[in-house]
Amino acid sequence: MKQNILFLYFLFLFTLTAFAQNTYVFLGSYNRDVNAESIQVFELDAKGNLNKITSVKNVINPSYLTIAPNGKYVYACTDTKTPNAGSVSSFEFNPEKKSLTFLNKQSSGGENPVYVSVHKNGKWLVNANYTEGSVSVHPILENGKIDSLAQNFQYSDGSVHKDRQTRSHVHSAVFSPNYDYLFLPDLGADKIRCYAFDENLKQPLVETKFPFIKTDLEAGPRHFTFHPNQKIGYSIEEMAGQISVYDYENGVLTKIQRIPTHPEKTKEGFESSDIHISPDGKFLYAANRGKENNIAIFSIDENGLLKNIGYQSTYGKHPRIFALDESGKFLVATNVISGNVIVFERNEKTGMLQKTGRKIKMENVSCVQIKRI
Incomplete structure (x- = not known):
């Protein structure tokens, strides 16, 4: 009898170990030097502490990262803000070995790539290029490497701001909830462009009856996210400092x-940047740079409409990208100019944020992604 109990006990422990998951935080940077760490990976513990496990060098300016759905691969916009250059790179992540290994890179199809997304099937990568305004599509091979360019669309139209909108500047590439459409907020043209996405085609981007919607003039749409109910979309507008809500x-x-x-008192000197929704769909968070350097917090009503309920300082300068972990317990913000990373614990009832854990320093930190693996 005792032997059976011991056997079941050890089987239980083995099962726990085999299926245990950890939460990993991936940080990118404008490192501008092949000898400087360009990507760093941390483990996020239950108290909000970040414990470094590995890093990568020999990559220039990985400004934006995304993690494959299976957690095995990391994809990055690389050679960002590098004249006459631009690439997308792939890395293999092994949590058991605590390693991140460079696999390959391909041309991003345009200068200054700033956003990269992966289809839910793990077979397609899409990136947005800011400087000349374009979107590119690459197949992803079974080994995680990026294949050569399959599609590239470039845009020339701008909008009314004489300095910042002389031409298209596509700032993100976001899949619809069912991954059958792709949305491209275009800061330079005051448009949100749209394509149908057919994952079974060799060239999956397909033009639609409504190829774009116009935003307010001088809005500068930047990033976009969907509510968990899949019925509402939210666009953060960098230049206007607004969030537009869409059915x-x-x-x-x-x-x-x-x-x-x-805040209403801030009439200028702001640059809104990133936007995310809590997993329960009750709160929306938006980053403000410039004079503010904070996270704006909104409650979301049953119709998807927003109400501002507060602001949280990011304890640094220029919060470009932030992320929520999959449980919704933590929010991690990156401050580019001050080069620090702050972890906040989120109150699930009120939506408010409180700094926790210890501050992490990373020079020119530009992006964060979080994945439970």
Whole structure:
């Protein structure tokens, strides 16, 4: 009897170990030097502490990262802000060996890549190029490497701001909830472009009846996210410091609200940057750079409309990208100019944030992604 109990006990421990998952935080940077660490990987513990496990050198300016759905591969915009250059790179992540290994890179199809997304099937990579305004599509091979360019669309139209909108500047590439459409917020053209995405085609981007929607003039749409209910989309506008809220259905966006990301007293000197929603769909978070350097916090009502309920300092300068972990317990913010990373614990009832763990220093830190593996 005792032997059976001991056997079951050890089987239970083995099962726990075999299926145990950890939460990993991936940080990119404008390192500008092949000898400097360009990507760093940390483990996030239950108290909000970041414990470094590995890093990568010999890569220039990985400004934006994304993690494959299976957690095995990391994809990055590389050679960002490098004249006449631009690439997307792949890395293999092995949590058991605590290693991140460079696999390969391909041309991003344009200068200054700033955003990269991976289809849920793990077979397609899409990136947005800011400087000349374009989107590129690459197949992903079974070994995680990026294949040669399959599609590239470039845009020339701009908008009314004489300095910042002389031409297209695509700032992100975001899949719809069902991954059957792709949305491209275009800061330079004051448009959110849209394509249907057919994963079974060799060239999956397909033009639609409604290829874009116009935003307000001088809005500068930057990043975009969908509510967990899949019926509402939210666009953060860098230049105007606003969030536009859209009803969403079958590739079509219909605006239902526009609300400031910053306090009314701030009339200038702000640059809104990133936007995310808590997993429970009750709160939205938006980053403000410039004079503010904070995370704006909004409650979301049953119709998807926003109400501002507060602001949280990021304890640094220029919060470009932040991320929420999959449980919704933690928010991690990166401050580019001050070069620090701050972990906040999130109150699930109120939506408020409180700094926790210890501050991490990383020069020119530009991006964070979080994945439970």
